[in-house]
Amino acid sequence: MKRHGSASWQGGFKDGRGTISTESGALAAHPYGYAMRFEEVKGTNPEELIGAAHAGCFTMALSAVLGGAGLTAEQMDTSAEVTFEKQGEGFAITKIHLTLRARIPGTDDAQFQELAAKAKANCPVSKVLNAEITLDATLEG
Template sequence: MHMNKFGKAVWQGGIKDGKGAISTESGALSDYPYGFASRFEGQPGTNPEELVGAAHAGCFTMALSLILGEAKLVAEKMETRADVTLEKLADGFSITAVHLTLKARIPGADKATFEELAAKAKANCPVSKLLKATITLDATLEA
């Protein structure tokens, strides 16, 4: 199976005074604003790091759903947050870490099995494989 999807960005102006807009093929984002202020100064708008975080959380959670199914388990609910760390290093800015926080209700799963399957999903999720960052995971199985 082979699949191509796209996202696109438009930018006008310099790094600090410029403005950008991000769009996705699906239309989930359509000319959504981003810029220096939304990336580094906490102003409204999106930024590449939160988009990577959303993509990673979504990919990991879907991968875990597949792995759970292979183990004859089905999640009642899974919620994943991906905290993405952007750091200025000697050679420029890099995404150095992603911390996944998963909370899940999975009937019939015990803690050990759940943690093993979540770790497998973290390692095998396509977005995890893409990133060179350190990826950590806290997984909580709720009753």
């Protein structure tokens, strides 16, 4: 199975403009640029897309792990905070912090924490990232 994404860029590093697209059409020539990435200007950037991908992958991985334990979530909400820092001559994603809030009938916090850690370790996006990945998991209700 293969998935595809693409980017196009015109101009210099700071004054140039680019677009990001996905095979599915979820993003179709969506604009991005220096200011959106480094100056907090509204718009997308690769780091927030990695954060969204990681949150989605982890949450789906947790759903699979829960199913293996005979559990089903009523609700799971995951956010990913991506830390993007200057390192040497360039930049790197140095940390991703996942925050999960979930309602899962039939489990306790100890089992929930164990299953969430297993999902984090087995999430394909977690595996590909060369960053510290931390997790706060809160079982609600």
